[in-house]
Amino acid sequence: MAADMIKAMRIHSHGGPEVLTWEDIEIAPPGPGEARVRHTAIALNFSDINIRRGGFYQKDPLPMPLIPGNEAAGVVTSVGEGVTAVNPGDRVGYVGVGFGFFAKTGAYAQERNVPTERLAHLPDGISDVQAAAVMLKGLTASNIVNRIYRPAPGDHVLIHAAASGVGLILTQWCKYFGAVVIGTVGKDSKAAIARAHGAAHTILYRQMDFVSEVKAIVPQGVRAVLDGVGKDTFEKSMDCTAPFGTLVNYGNASGHVPPIDIMQLSLKGTLSMWRPGVSHFLGDPTRFKELCGELFDLVEMGVLKTVAARTYPLHEARQAHIDAEQAAFAGPVVLLP
């Protein structure tokens, strides 16, 4: 079978949003164990920005040119040799195409060949845009609340950037377990959204000292801090945490957390600290599908409400990156091919 021509956003070097270019590329037929997926909705994740900027935590330079993106939903159009798990016409979604998650990008394209073990079938009750908006962000939240720190009823939990894509899902999931969520947000409009999704308290952390604000709400400190902001928030968060509390840094929207002297964990109250990566959590393909099933069930039950994703045409991914870098809007962003 001959290669097909499709359109994709590519980068030829690291840099600002301007390095994203809309190009014609060749795509080979699906190989053994692969399916060709015609994308209908592609997630923008903050890691796409980190990959584009360069200096993300890969040991080796990424081969150029590269197509960013790790997550999409779509329809199977053809399958390679030996494939029985999916059929043409199936609605599917994926998060990464195998280990080396951030090195194996390629979702910012009209079509892509994906190993079928990495594809999850989408239920009828979940739209393609909803799936692209919720999978990686929801599985990141799932990793935290199911494996690292499960809130007990009444626990106070501090969630930084509570109106972000991951933050909104964490807020709802912690509330579902009975936690009292304190959410930091960059502006008033985001505070309203965080509260509408279950935050009991919100703090404008760019304008106020969030440590004293948290202590005013819960003088003994919170049981856990869930932090996707990183550099600007993580160290100070130790001062918000109750003895034996848990700090989870899952992202670096403001930059990498500086090195921390491990003695601080003792001095600040015998704290524990985690830095999860979703790709380890999703390494086993069977587990990935089970976790997608659990996530989709919670969305269909209305426990996790997906705020309407902000959508951009895929060829306008540059603008989507600019808006995400400026933290302009709350919630998830989806690119439409």
Ligand SMILES: NC(=O)c1ccc[n+]([C@@H]2O[C@H](COP(=O)([O-])OP(=O)(O)OC[C@H]3O[C@@H](n4cnc5c(N)ncnc54)[C@H](OP(=O)(O)O)[C@@H]3O)[C@@H](O)[C@H]2O)c1
């Ligand atoms: N560990 C993992 O496996 C994993 C998985 C998924 C995501 N992540 C990471 O989690 C973080 C959040 O992801 P997301 O999808 O929720 O991102 P997002 O929706 O783009 O939100 C990021 C939020 O961070 C806040 N922020 C603070 N300083 C910022 C800065 N200098 N530039 C941009 N935003 C800044 C902003 O909220 P305010 O305006 O409220 O301050 C912004 O809306 C990212 O670092 C992402 O890479 C990690």
